[in-house]
Structures are given as structure tokens and as C-alpha cells.
Amino acid sequence: MRDKYDVLIIGAGVIGSSIARELSRYKLKVAVLEKELDVVCETSGRNSGVIHAGFNSRPGTLMAKYCVEGCLGFDKVAKELDIPFKRTGKLVVGFTKDDLEGLEELKEKGEKNGVPGLKIISEKEIREKQPYIKGKAALFSPMTGIVNPIIYTIALAENACQNGVEFFLGREVRGIKRIEKGYEVSTEDEIFQTRWVINSAGLNSDKIARMVGIEDYTIYPCRGEYFILDKNFSKYLTMPAYPVPNKKEGGLGIHLTPSVDGNVLIGPSAVYIDENDNYSSTQKVMDMLIEGGRKILPQIERKYLIRNFSGIRPKLVSKEKGGYADFVIGERKNVPNVINLIGMESPGLTSALPIARDVVNIIAKRETLQENEKFNPIRRGILKFNEQSDEKQAELIKQDPDYGEIFCRCETVTKHEILEAVHNPLGVKTLTGIKNRTRSMMGRCQGGYCQTRIVKLLMREHNLKPEEMRYSRKNGYLFEGRVR
Incomplete structure (x- = not known):
């Protein structure tokens, strides 16, 4: 007990x-x-990482209330928690007459919800904001932002x-x-x-x-699949770009989203599934993502794709009902x-x-709560070595030589950063736990260079045997026996 x-x-x-x-x-x-x-x-952790402005939600709903409140207040919490957050703005792009009517509906909903700054812009104005995006008109939302979820x-x-x-x-x-x-x-x-x-x-x-x-x-589990594009593609997109949503599907359509870390995401799809833990990716949907993404941004090519993943929405509406x-x-x-x-x-x-x-x-409302006078809203994250100036990097290496040893070449993650993640406050000892906290193994080579070194460090720091090392989940063991 x-x-x-x-x-x-x-x-x-x-x-x-x-x-x-x-x-x-x-x-x-x-x-x-x-x-x-x-x-x-x-x-x-399996989504687009968008801080929504609140114009997609039906007026009068909890979704609308909480979304607008959360968006407007996000700068404060991002600062308190030391997390990267960019208020990029967003385009919802229309191509047809029906799409233009959909943009007007979204704008009206957003204004009823209290979303500031919504504006329908022309094809010319789209090009001024995002030169590579295709579309006849778009709803521009200045309050939308991106975060690493x-x-x-x-x-x-x-x-x-x-x-x-x-x-x-x-x-x-x-x-x-x-x-x-x-x-x-x-x-x-x-x-x-x-x-x-x-x-x-x-x-x-x-x-x-x-x-x-x-x-x-x-x-009702509803799976959405994504592609991750190489950072070299980021020059084509600096703000999320969405199609006008399909009301029946209950998603926001296949969209393009830059990440705060420099990649671009294509997705998600929206397919109802029977299991709530089936994170498979399917060839049919992967092809559909590329086709749907190219409709908005023709520069998408397969050479930029470095990884795919999926997430599952916990929906309360069935496929038949939709929305x-x-x-x-x-x-x-x-x-x-x-x-x-x-x-x-x-x-x-x-x-x-x-x-x-x-x-x-x-x-x-049910009991008296006493304030915790020791509560501290400030949390400091792991300092990213590759984002520091040359002078700051030299100072960090002087303070700790582990800053001078690069563990992950693609993302320029140092041994010091890996060690900070290994000794995280929650006591997480999985390989993805280190990956998620440092972005190691997330670059072009997807861990080909650094993964074995990180495993070795995790084993040493936590006194783990090879057979105890897990990738992510309870039964996700990395090794079954010894090899040469």
C-alpha cells in the first residue's frame, strides 16, 4: 500500500x-x-505542435473557450517553463468557391469566439507572406503559434x-x-x-x-499519419498552412507545419481504427500526404522526407457521425x-x-485549498549548445569539457546535454526519453551515429545491463543477448 x-x-x-x-x-x-x-x-506528443487561435471550434463550446484562453496566455507559460514558442501566424488556404465560403465561416466563428486579428487575404497577399504557398485566398490568423509539444x-x-x-x-x-x-x-x-x-x-x-x-x-480512436521533412526544406515555409477543413472528417485536413526546431511536418491524415495503440504508418496514406501537401506547397519532394510517425485522436464521435x-x-x-x-x-x-x-x-468549490508559498513557476530547460554564440560556446567548454564533445552530429548535441537528459527530474531511463529531451537521434541520420553512444552512456550512468535497456515502452527491450 x-x-x-x-x-x-x-x-x-x-x-x-x-x-x-x-x-x-x-x-x-x-x-x-x-x-x-x-x-x-x-x-x-504525436501532433503538429500548433497553438491554435480558436477559430475552428464551435462558438459556445468548452473547446472554443479554452482554446482562445490558452492561446492568448501562452507567451507567459512559455517564458516560465523555458520552452521555445513562436507566434508565427497561420494561413488557411482556399482554392474553390466553396472554400471561400468556408473561409468566411471560419472567420465568423473565430470572431464570435474572441479571436483577434483574423483577416481574409488575396492570392497576392498570400505570396507576400509565404511566397511558395498556392491558393486563391486565405484566412490569416496572426495569433497562431508553434511549440514543441x-x-x-x-x-x-x-x-x-x-x-x-x-x-x-x-x-x-x-x-x-x-x-x-x-x-x-x-x-x-x-x-x-x-x-x-x-x-x-x-x-x-x-x-x-x-x-x-x-x-x-x-x-473512437482516429489515427493521423505524418511525414517529417529535412531542415533544408524550411526555407519554403515559415508558418502553418492549412486547407479549408472537411467538416465530416473531424480533422483539419492535411496541412504543413514548420516546427520550432526547423523541420516541416506534412499531415495528419484522419482514419478511424479499431485499436487505440496502433501507431502504424501505411503506404496508401503516406502517398496521400505527399499529394495533399503538394497541393498547397508544390516544392515538396521525396528527397526531403526523413521520417514518418502517427498519432491517435481520442474522439467522442464515431466515423459515421463525424466532426x-x-x-x-x-x-x-x-x-x-x-x-x-x-x-x-x-x-x-x-x-x-x-x-x-x-x-x-x-x-x-468542495474544499478549502491553501496556497503553497514555496511554489516556483520557473523551470529551466537543457541549454542548447548549438544555439549559443561562439563566445558562449567557448565559455561553456571551459566550464565543462563535456560541452566540447559532440554526441549527435546532425543536431549538434553535446555530451553535457545528453548527461543532463540522462539525469532528468522524472527519472526516465528510456532511449526515447533522451531523444525527446535533447533532439539527439532526430536529425538526418536518425541516430545512425549517436544512438549506440547514448545507450552506452545510459547504461553506465544508471548501472543498467544491456538486457535492461528499453527503447520506449515496457516490453521494448533493445537487446536480447550479446553479440560481438
Whole structure:
């Protein structure tokens, strides 16, 4: 039996980690249970990394409210958490008469939602903003931005951890039992007692809801596939460019998004699947991504493609119904002290902190929360050596020679940065944990040069045997036996 907690959060995606950080502002004993070996392993880390302005959401919905609030306030949190964020603006590009009507509808929705600065621009104005983008007209949104969703979630979790929240990784919830003063939450071999349960389990949120007796939610997994383009392609695109969305599909269409790290993403597709953990990529969809991307940006060529991946949306609407359902956030009278967050798809990344604040407000209506006077909103990330001036780099190498040893040539990641990631605050020991925190293994060679060196360093620093090394997941072991 573990210690008793005031609040237990199930799921360490961007919303669960945001809730953890907001709760750490108060004198509460808080823990997070995550079934994977790191935070941000599923939906929160497998998306376009766009901070949406809020013009796609239906007026009057929670999606619209939280998205606009999250977008407008993102500069502050990015500064506090030391994460790269660029307010690039965005183009939604139209080609046909129907598209032009769609742009007007988007603009009207956005203005009802309180999105500032929306403007429909001509073909000439598109060229002035993005010379290589094709289209007859576009909706321009100046407030849209881009962020690294993985680093953002890690930063939220680390800041929560630094402020006293306990993270238990690799703990899949198997059952929840009502007891006299709260709940017992069981994992494979542990039991946690808590007064409050917060269900932020994303793709498994319907399953967690059923554990407390709520049967009326079903998550419909919808997979989106992406291509990642080499940094050499970045000269063609400096802001996200989207088509007018297809209302039936329930996605925003195949779009192009520059990343804060210099790559460009093509995608996602939108295909309903039966499993909520099938991250496969398919040739048919990959071909479709290239075709759809070229419609907006003809310069796309296969030589620029360096990797593909997929993400899964936890949708509350079936393929037959299509479109979007609103976020579900709150507790039931017959299941007190359980706050469910169901159907947290896009714009969940943008909405995470406003959602977290309202979750805290739900608790605050039921009990008095005392402020944690030791709470510190500031978190410092790993300093990127390759972004420093020559003088600063020389100074860093003088302070620590490990800055002078390059581990990842493609991304110019030093041994010092790798070591910082190896000794991360959450205690993550997977290869992707290092990759996500440093961008090592994300360059043109995709780890061909640095991966074995990073594995060796991880083993040495954590005293791991080769057979204990894992790539990402519990059963994702890198080695089965010794070779020469």
C-alpha cells in the first residue's frame, strides 16, 4: 500500500501534467500515474505542435473557450517553463468557391469566439507572406503559434515534480474501488489511496470512467499519419498552412507545419481504427500526404522526407457521425470526487492550462485549498549548445569539457546535454526519453551515429545491463543477448 494522497491524476499527457502543475500551487499531496515509462508518449506528443487561435471550434463550446484562453496566455507559460514558442501566424488556404465560403465561416466563428486579428487575404497577399504557398485566398490568423509539444509536456511535468508532485511511471491502472474516505486505485502490484481521482487518461479515459461505474462514454480512436521533412526544406515555409477543413472528417485536413526546431511536418491524415495503440504508418496514406501537401506547397519532394510517425485522436464521435464532440470535463453526483476529462482531442494542447485551472476550481468549490508559498513557476530547460554564440560556446567548454564533445552530429548535441537528459527530474531511463529531451537521434541520420553512444552512456550512468535497456515502452527491450 502506497502513501495516501489528496489527489491522484491518471495520465501524464499535456493535460494531466498541466493539472499536476496547477495543483502543486497548493498544499496538497498529489501523485500522477502513467502507464508508459515517460510522460507524453501518446496523443500529446504525436501532433503538429500548433497553438491554435480558436477559430475552428464551435462558438459556445468548452473547446472554443479554452482554446482562445490558452492561446492568448501562452507567451507567459512559455517564458516560465523555458520552452521555445513562436507566434508565427497561420494561413488557411482556399482554392474553390466553396472554400471561400468556408473561409468566411471560419472567420465568423473565430470572431464570435474572441479571436483577434483574423483577416481574409488575396492570392497576392498570400505570396507576400509565404511566397511558395498556392491558393486563391486565405484566412490569416496572426495569433497562431508553434511549440514543441513533447518539450512542453515534459516541462509541465518537471515543474510539477520540482514543486512536490510525485510521478509514478510504468503504472497502468487496473482497477478503482470506492472506500469510506475516497478511492483505492490499483496498478499491477501496488494500491494507491486518494481522496480525489482525476481521469486524464486520454485514449483510455472511457476505460477509466467505467472503472468508477460510468458506462456512457466511448472513445473512437482516429489515427493521423505524418511525414517529417529535412531542415533544408524550411526555407519554403515559415508558418502553418492549412486547407479549408472537411467538416465530416473531424480533422483539419492535411496541412504543413514548420516546427520550432526547423523541420516541416506534412499531415495528419484522419482514419478511424479499431485499436487505440496502433501507431502504424501505411503506404496508401503516406502517398496521400505527399499529394495533399503538394497541393498547397508544390516544392515538396521525396528527397526531403526523413521520417514518418502517427498519432491517435481520442474522439467522442464515431466515423459515421463525424466532426467533433465537445470536451467532457467534470464529476457526477453519484460518483463524487472523480473528475473525468473525456474526448480531449485537438485543441487539447492549446487548452491544457485553462482546463487545468478549471479542474482546480472544481476541487476548490468542495474544499478549502491553501496556497503553497514555496511554489516556483520557473523551470529551466537543457541549454542548447548549438544555439549559443561562439563566445558562449567557448565559455561553456571551459566550464565543462563535456560541452566540447559532440554526441549527435546532425543536431549538434553535446555530451553535457545528453548527461543532463540522462539525469532528468522524472527519472526516465528510456532511449526515447533522451531523444525527446535533447533532439539527439532526430536529425538526418536518425541516430545512425549517436544512438549506440547514448545507450552506452545510459547504461553506465544508471548501472543498467544491456538486457535492461528499453527503447520506449515496457516490453521494448533493445537487446536480447550479446553479440560481438
